[in-house]
Structure formats: C-alpha cells, structure tokens
Amino acid sequence: MHGLRTLLAGCLLAGGLVGCGPNCEDGGALESAYLDGQARAADVNEAERARGRADGLALTYDDGLADGEGDGHLDGYDVGFFGPYGYPQGYSDGYVDGHYSGAVDLAACQRGANDGFADGEYDGWKLGYDEAYVDAYDIGYDDGWYDGSGACGFRSGRLGGDADDDAVDPEDLEICERRGFRHHVHEGAYADGLAEGKAGNPDYVAGYEAGYPAAFDAAVRLGELDGYGLGYAEGFDVGYLDGYDAAYYACYEDAYADGYSAGYNAGADAGLDDGYYDGYDDGYYEGSRDC
Numbered sequence: 001m002h003g004l005r006t007l008l009a010g011c012l013l014a015g016g017l018v019g020c021g022p023n024c025e026d027g028g029a030l031e032s033a034y035l036d037g038q039a040r041a042a043d044v045n046e047a048e049r050a051r052g053r054a055d056g057l058a059l060t061y062d063d064g065l066a067d068g069e070g071d072g073h074l075d076g077y078d079v080g081f082f083g084p085y086g087y088p089q090g091y092s093d094g095y096v097d098g099h100y101s102g103a104v105d106l107a108a109c110q111r112g113a114n115d116g117f118a119d120g121e122y123d124g125w126k127l128g129y130d131e132a133y134v135d136a137y138d139i140g141y142d143d144g145w146y147d148g149s150g151a152c153g154f155r156s157g158r159l160g161g162d163a164d165d166d167a168v169d170p171e172d173l174e175i176c177e178r179r180g181f182r183h184h185v186h187e188g189a190y191a192d193g194l195a196e197g198k199a200g201n202p203d204y205v206a207g208y209e210a211g212y213p214a215a216f217d218a219a220v221r222l223g224e225l226d227g228y229g230l231g232y233a234e235g236f237d238v239g240y241l242d243g244y245d246a247a248y249y250a251c252y253e254d255a256y257a258d259g260y261s262a263g264y265n266a267g268a269d270a271g272l273d274d275g276y277y278d279g280y281d282d283g284y285y286e287g288s289r290d291c
Helices: 002-013 029-057 061-082 087-103 106-150 170-184 189-199 202-288
Strands: none
Touching (some): 029 170, 087 202
16 A cells, blocks of 8 residues: 555656556556456446346336336426426516616616716816816926025836566556456446336336326426526516616716716816915925025
8 A cells, every 4th residue: 555655646746647557558467457357347237237137127017107207207397497488488578577677776877877976076086186287287386486586586756766677566456457447347337227127128118108298298387387487587687687787877877977077177176276386386496495
C-alpha cells in the first residue's frame, strides 16, 4: 500500500493521474493480470445478465400490468406536461399577464422617475460645476493676480528510484487486474437481462400492454394541468419583471432629462462661485509672492 501511495503522489506532482500507474500493456506479467481482470468481468457480466433474464421470465401478468400502468403514467404525464397545452402554453399566457401587470405597476414608474431625476441631477450638476469652475477660475485668477501684483507696485520531476526494472511489483499486478475488471464490467448487465426476460415472457407482456394505454391517457391530462400551472407561474414572474423594467426605464429616461437640466444649472452656479474665488486666491498669491 505504501508503494501505491507513493505512485499516486508522484502522479499528482506530475500534474494529474492521466497516464500514471503501471504499464498494463507490457506484453508480460502486468498485461496478463489485466487480461485476468477482463475475463473476470466477462464472467460477472454473463452471470448478472442470466440472473436478470431469469427474473424477467419469472414475472406474472399482474407484474406486467403494474409496470405498464407505471410506465404509462410517467410517459403520459411527460407528454402532457411538456406538450403544447402544458408548460409552453402556461408560460406564454403567464408571460403576457405578468408583463401587463408589471407595465401598469405605478411603483415602477414612480421608482424610475425618482431614480432618473436623481441620476440626471447628479450627472448634470457635476458637468455644470466642472465646466463653470474652469471658466470662472481663469477669470478669478487674472483678477487675483492683478490685485496681488498691484499691491507690490508692479505686475508681475520526475520521481526516481533504485528499484530493479525487471522486478514486478505485486501491487502493480493487483492494479492491472483491477483495471482490467473495471474497464470491462458492465453495470447494466442485470438490467439488460431483465429486459430480455420480460420481452420473452408472454404473460408479462400481456399485462403490460393491458395496463399501459389507459394509464398513459389519464396521465396526459394531469401532466397538462400541472405543466400549465407551473409554466404560468414562471412565465408570469418573468413577464412581470420585463414589464416592470419597461415602465421603469420609460419613466427613468423622461425624468433623467429634467433632473440633468436642473442639476446642470445648480452645478454651474456653484462652480462659478467656487471657481472664481479659488482662482482669485491662487492668482493673488502668484501675483504678490515677490512683494
């Protein structure tokens, strides 16, 4: 086991398990072990298939009837649920109703108007302030410099080892045997055999064929009802959000323009005052610093 852990650690360090482990196609003892595992898998597959076939042949008419009703119900339900009168129709109807409900939700327009005006006011104020500030700063700077200079009377790798290359590690033999088994064992062998046995069992087939159709037909309507209900609910939710968003952004855009205009004017007024006085102070300093 220590050798196996060392092998796996080396593979991990090398970047993964792909291609790691002993060479089970060496043409010698390791490949022979792999073939032993493959043969064991074939025996297990055949035994499981035979067991399933025997169980299928032992089933009765009532077993077939129960399975037919069960499969008929599942198949019919799926046909109804996903059919044109089930989920798709429900989703379509729900979306239309939901979209209308969202579009006429007064809260959507009110929220959009509030957000739009606020965002527009912010963006407008910022731009108005910046533009007015720059122009006012230049004017203020000139005035300040003039006054300031006038006060002065002028203007101014890999894993290594010492093991014998010709020796065969018993753990490698075990790994190859298990690998041969795992690569060839068929997990569905019993199910395949059971299906064969059922198909070759006339009593079972008769019961299945008697139970399937009625169960299928009854389940179609049930599937349609459930599918429509779920589809309507999900479609309504999506439609409502889309309608809500449409109303929100329509009111948002109108209010944004109003907010932008109001914000720009207010920002320009503030920018004029701040820009002029900041410019004046800087200009006065520059103009008078040689006094």
